[in-house]
Amino acid sequence: MHTLTVGLADRSYPIHIGHGLLARPELFLPHLPHGKVAVVTNTTVGPLYLERLKATLEQSGIGTIAVVLPDGEQHKNWETLNTIFDALLQNRCDRRTPILALGGGVIGDLAGFAAATYMRGVPFIQVPTTLLAQVDSSVGGKTGINHPLGKNMVGAFWQPLAVITDTATLDTLPDRELSAGIAEVVKYGLIRDADFFAWSERHATELLGRRPEALQEAISRSCRNKAEVVEADERETGERALLNLGHTFGHAIENALGYGSWLHGEAVAAGTVLAAGLSSAMGLITEADVERIVRVYRLARLPVAAPDLGADRYLELMGLDKKVQGGRLRLILLRRIGEAFVCGDAPEALLKGVLSHPAHCPS
Amino acid sequence: MHTLTVGLADRSYPIHIGHGLLARPELFLPHLPHGKVAVVTNTTVGPLYLERLKATLEQSGIGTIAVVLPDGEQHKNWETLNTIFDALLQNRCDRRTPILALGGGVIGDLAGFAAATYMRGVPFIQVPTTLLAQVDSSVGGKTGINHPLGKNMVGAFWQPLAVITDTATLDTLPDRELSAGIAEVVKYGLIRDADFFAWSERHATELLGRRPEALQEAISRSCRNKAEVVEADERETGERALLNLGHTFGHAIENALGYGSWLHGEAVAAGTVLAAGLSSAMGLITEADVERIVRVYRLARLPVAAPDLGADRYLELMGLDKKVQGGRLRLILLRRIGEAFVCGDAPEALLKGVLSHPAHCPS
Secondary structure, X not given: OEEXXXXXXXXXXXXXXXXXXXXXXXXXXXXXXXXXXXXXXXXXHHHHHHHHHHHHHHOOOOEEEEEEEOOOHHHOOHHHHHHHHHHHHHOOOOOOOOEEEEEXXXXXXXXXXXXXXXXXXXXXXXXXXXXXXXXXXXXXXXXXXXXXXXXXXXXXXXXXXEEEEEHHHHHHOOHHHHHHHHHHHXXXXXXXXXXXXXXXXXXXXXXXXXXXXXXXXXXXXXXXXXXXXXXXXXXXXXXXXXXXXXXXXXXXXXXXXOOOOOOHHHHHHHHHHXXXXXXXXXXXXXXXXXXXXXXXXXXXXXXXXXXXXXXXXXXXXXXXXXXXXXXXXXXXXEEEOOEEEEEOOOOHHHHHHHHHOOOOOOO | OEEEEEOOHHHOEEEEEEOOHHHOHHHHXXXXXXXXXXXXXXXXXXXXHHHHHHHHHHOOOOEEEEEEEOOOHHHOOHHHHHHHHHHHHHOOOXXXXXXXXXXXXXXXXXXHHHHHHEOOOOOEEEEEOOHHHHHHHOOOOEEEEEEOOEEEEEEEEOOOOEEXXXXXXXXXXOHHHHHHHHHHHHHHHHHXXXXXXXXHHHHHHHHHOOOXXXXXXXXXXXXXXXXXXXXXXXXXXXXXXXXXXXXXXXXXXXXHHOOOOOOHXXXXXXXXXXXXXXXXHOOOOOHHHHHHHHHHHHHOOOOOOOOOXXXXXXXXHHHOOOOOEOOEOOEEEEXXXXXXXXXXXXXXXXXXXXXXXXXXXXX
């Protein structure tokens, strides 16, 4: 087992990463001093892992309240959130009852936002079961739900007490979701860790083959990068925005196609190819760099061609993105592989050019 | 104009209290650096003060987006909150666009919770227009909405950048709401400031007569007390709970009768009489103290007799209150006038006795 720490003064917390951690009560008990926990999961993950977790907790005298939600990004909304509140109130959970998220990014975001707002905030524990959640969304405290007019438009920063990542849960992850998680692994290399990008190029096939050592290393190095960024900029007033590489384009794709049609990681991959294409058109990175990026996504079986929505529709969708400040579009672009920056003045003609031919990428 | 400060490190903020402050742009401008603000108000306060505020801001080049909500506690729910999100998104408000609450406690709670959660948090300014909001709810960062199963069950702590209290707005406050605000003024004296309680006894009639000097002093002394409590315990892990004197009983009353039937301050007054009655039954305060409390409420034209719901119904309603910890009821009781404490072991027989005869109070 690896343990990292996210250092945020009195809100610091450990990330435990290892195989079979769901069976280790000593990782959970320090955060459950009151004998009771509300476990939020979904209809896919629940049948696979809920009983295992409950058994571990119950053998230590911890009672569990299970809240099983429907699966899918399209349920990341107020109605689903309210079913969590209903269950918490009906079971008389109070301010000291922790909420534990057992599932992927959607469950973490929903359960985390419930924890941030139930009785103005209760303790929260992340137990991510998808690669995407393990390398990205479970760390850093972003929680929230979607609004019909935009993704993640309503939410809060709410740090967990601990992230407990059992890599054994990846055994049952569908191939497509494994690939989507690799997109976020690649992202860390692109924005701030060229060595890790090169590592991901060499190990993409092993990751896809679920080699345990490769997965463990990918998760640990990703979490280390994420923790450093969050420690420097918890509330995304600066550097943390770089983690959104490919996300402004990606959110536009998800929004246009309807949440849940493309997986988040898929949209981020295709969105990153657009960001890389724009960076190249602006003379920042080379065509060869773009080709490396496209190649690693292809190795990971991720889409590299964004849908052709027309430049105007893209711009409209991106205008509602919350990365817009003072009415001006801010994009995360690449200065080189391993170095991203916030660009507030990308030439509109170049942006439109890239958006007009979203499927045009190097072969 | 009086200015107090709530000292919360990097989240400290001023409270300005004075007559005619809505006409003073220099109080607003430091918090509106980006030329745009979303003003949340309601159908009662909007027609009275929105144009005045807009004129002040527009003469300084600040554009306003007005969000006018229906008036009343029964609208403090998700549906109303969502109309704020809709307006913010339709007007392309981003993370830097402040939300300003122009209204009473319900508007402050709704607008504040919108500010806490829109794009995971945007700047917030309180401009309270009721006495209750001016002396209590606008200070300290509590925000939230009601849930069908309980009041304020969903919310967040989100401190404003400033509280700007124009006492001229009290000119149009209905008598009943003025009285409800006085209930919270009396509360500070009861829980931690015996001199201020004695002051409120001497000045209750002047407050009811809207004497400007009396109102200004009541607001300033109340805010000073509130600020000290919040500074010591922002997230209500200890002393801040004392501010809930009368609230556990009061919430039960509001919940039983339907939110909005009794005003919050009215329920708190009647609830405080129950808390005082229990404190007296437990031998903590004297019958004479209870009589003083009843007398000051009567001077302020507040109800002193809680509705007769039956002890069992009261206990049921109180069991869902968020002041319950680990399944045990915690009540705020009085050791003497000017000193409240959290009581976790009030004898059930005495509690039931008080709840069985809620209208039985000294004449």
